[in-house]
Amino acid sequence: MVTDGYSYCPPSAPVRSPCVPVADLVGRRHPRWDGRHETSFHPPRLPVTARVFVQRFSSTPRGARLARHLALHRLDTWGIPYGSTVSDTAALLVAELAANAVTHGRVPGRDIEVLLRLDAYTLRIDVSDSRGERRPTVMAALEAEHGRGLVLVEALADRWGVLDRVPVGKTVRAELDLVPRGERSLAGDDFARG
Incomplete structure (x- = not known):
């Protein structure tokens, strides 16, 4: 997983592919979101450990x-x-x-x-x-x-x-x-x- 604090890129994504805005990962829609990644990428649900x-x-x-x-x-x-x-x-x-x-x-x-x-x-x-x-x-x-x-x-x-x-x-x-x-x-x- 690569993250810069604003977007999330799955490890398998090509270097120049667009990343998913972090706001989308927590349920808020980003104004620039165009819906292209909805069927191809589902972020993993990370367990809370402590x-x-x-x-x-x-x-x-x-x-x-x-x-x-x-x-x-x-x-x-x-x-x-x-x-x-x-x-x-x-x-x-x-x-x-x-x-x-x-x-x-x-x-x-x-x-x-x-x-x-x-x-x-x-x-x-x-x-x-x-x-x-x-x-x-x-x-x-x-x-x-x-x-x-x-x-x-x-x-x-x-x-x-x-x-x-x-x-x-x-x-x-x-x-x-x-x-x-x-x-x-x-x-x-x-x-x-x-």
């Missing part, structure tokens, strides 16, 4: 709240509606991980970063901060007022962990399985079709 959202937020409680709101909005635009089980679970995970990042990983002048990655099988939530030396622990003392948030993360996420971030900092990752592992081949085909 959707990614990355955003930086101020390392403040307000930034953590905004991270949760924007994450839910993004999931809704990706087809995971507000109020669904996945949306509600993701809201709790983003809220807890972002709150931990701004409370325990805050470095003045540095932001936190939230990454959402959705594919046919998994929703991955990464929250990164600049304090690599402060690793989260799951269990707090029974008499402590705080420190039970990662117990919630462990209960809700199918997998979670802490990764080093280059050049400094750490990323706390939580993953939700959208499809049981035994049914994955069927779901991947449905997701790829749109």
